[in-house]
Amino acid sequence: MSDLHQTPLYDLHLELGGKMVPFAGYSMPVQYPMGVMKEHLHTRAHAGLFDVSHMGQVMLTGASWDAVATAFETLVPMDVLGLGDGRQRYGLFTNDAGGIEDDLMFARRGDALFVVVNAACKGADIARMKSALEPDVTVTPITDRALIALQGPAAEAALAALDPAAADMRFMDFRTLNLDGIEAWVSRSGYTGEDGFEISVPDADAEALARRLLAIDGVEPIGLGARDSLRLEAGLCLYGNDIDAQTNPVEASLTWAIQKVRRAGGDRAGGYPGSEVVQAAFENGVTQKRVGLAPQGRAPMREGTQLYDAEEGGRLVGAVTSGSFGPTVGGPVAMGYVSDEYAGVDTALWGDVRGKRLPVHVAKLPFVAANFKR
Amino acid sequence: MKFTEEHEWLRVEGDEITVGITTHAAEQLGDVVFVELPSEGTVVSKDDEVVVIESVKAASDILAPIDGEIIEVNSALTDSPAMVNDDPQGEAWFFKMKASDPSQMDEFMDEAAYLKFIG
Known part of the structure; x- marks a missing residue:
């Protein structure tokens, strides 16, 4: 300890x-x-x-807001340049295969960018930012x-x-x-x-x-x-469980986080690691997708629970990546990845829980409506 | 009442043994949200996994403390798993069993020894 x-x-x-x-x-x-x-x-x-x-807090500074934002856009598929002063956005660091290296929040503070990253990834994130952005942009971990x-x-x-x-x-x-x-x-x-x-x-x-x-x-x-x-x-991803270096944003159902200006046809399309892979995923679809999963009984379906398309036999069509009991829902809740053809809401699947196939339905996320002050 | 190192309590009435988990175990588990009970009539051996308990955090098992037959289960727990947190050493017993070899009970602790065991 x-x-x-x-x-x-x-x-x-x-x-x-x-x-x-x-x-x-x-x-x-x-x-x-x-x-x-x-x-x-x-x-x-x-x-x-x-x-x-x-969690990791990092400040990015440079000659101007445009310089900082433009540089940061080479690491994330988000609209950074268009972020107003005093506004925050959800973001993703991608890798060359289009996978997700971490998810993060970034906020504009005058000409600087304030970034909050996951604890387990902060060392790698800081190294990534320093290597890609310095010396034009100064990357300062806030310790x-x-x-x-x-x-x-x-x-x-x-x-x-x-x-x-x-x-x-x-x-x-x-x-x-x-x-x-x-x-x-x-x-x-x-x-x-x-x-x-x-x-x-x-x-x-x-x-x-x-x-x-x-x-x-x-x-x-x-x-x-x-x-x-x-x-x-709330249907939010836990990095390492629901998203990781092998899942791209389209598979992860996080396309809402990629603004139009960074997609094909946008003024600043691409230009981030793995953009061609992510773009292809947008255009051609993906073979698996992150979905909400509502176990129909009382037994929670934990991370790793295998999902089948039949109560007996059938095919393995996915797995749970986060699963627990939802106190507000009053029952078990989960999310996971399923083959694209099974990703429709209400699709009936079966999860293997201790050797028994128990019914689980694909569910709309979030399980509990967000209560934000928009 | 007797206690096992697996944090079960056993109440002996004639050749019937009622099994539950201790207050200490319930506190360690946290909020219990799901209980899966064995079928009545199941013949079990000592250390067989007979009950699954899921808390908000994780799943865990209750093992058969001795050899015998499950003669009754507390099906109220299926609908109200939170009873395990509310009254672990009373209402929230899990099952009753008939011992094949009552001498297997001899190794278990009394309450004073159990309290010492959990420190």
Whole structure:
């Protein structure tokens, strides 16, 4: 355990009774005494505070916004140049085969680009950006700031109690707020399907801010366990499970994240790693697709569950990549990849659970409608 | 009541043994969302996997503590798996079995020894 990193909120997690587990090289709270189920439901009903300081924060700067954005577009198939100041977008790093190296959030902060990447990928992501973008663009890993997510319908009122300007932000806005004297870089986004914020603050201020927020009625600390079930119900991908270096964005059903300007016929089409593969996938279709999966019984279908097109015999047509119990749905929920011809909503399939084929239907994502303030 | 190192409790009434999991085990599992019970009449050997319990986090098994026959299962758990968290050492028993060799019970711990075992 001694070689695990700790976030600036480590001592607070212990004080709050967090059950600490190793995650991406960090000791992180998987749950608090409330438990995964109640933490999940609390977040959807009120507000949850999550420590996501293990994620990578990186600032990209250059001669101008155009220089930074144009350079970043060589790594991601997203419209970066068209991003307005104070706005954020979801993105993907692709590889030469069109596979996904990581998913990320990026926000424009004046002429700079603020990037948040997954903890497990941050070393590789920083190396990728440095190698591709320097020296024209300076890639600065931010190692002295914590990241706190505040999610749920009560998040706005809680954060607005510290800076009323929080209430003026819309979904995917990005602003610098003054939270009781703490300079915070705040985006109105998150990974739970709920309205909420992600708040980057200096390490030294993180615990004070977390305590201040937790003192507000309705705000409870929430662990990684509930974060996983919340994102699964929201139909959001977990990198390493639902998307990886072998899946391209079209297979991953993430085409919504690729703006028209970067697709064939767009003004800045292609120009990112593997663009010809992704373009071909757009044009010719793909052999497998990420879909939602609703087990018809009560048994959860976990990651790795094999999917068949018949209760007996038949063919193997896919597998579950994330599967658990959805506390808000009140039943098992999953997502996975199935052969393209089986990807239609309501298609009846069978999952092999401990040697028994149990019925599962292809389902529309998300399982729980998003509650964003657009 | 007797306790196993697998965190099961066993209540002996004549030649009938009722089996459940301990409060400690239920706390470790977290919120139970699914329970799969064996069929009544199943003949089992010690350490056979007889019950599947799924929590929000993961699946785990309950093993047959001794050789014998499953004579009754608590089917209420199928519809209300959360009972396992609410009352693990009471209402939420899993199954009753008839022991083939009651002397297999001798190795199990009493409550004091179990509490010491879990520290």
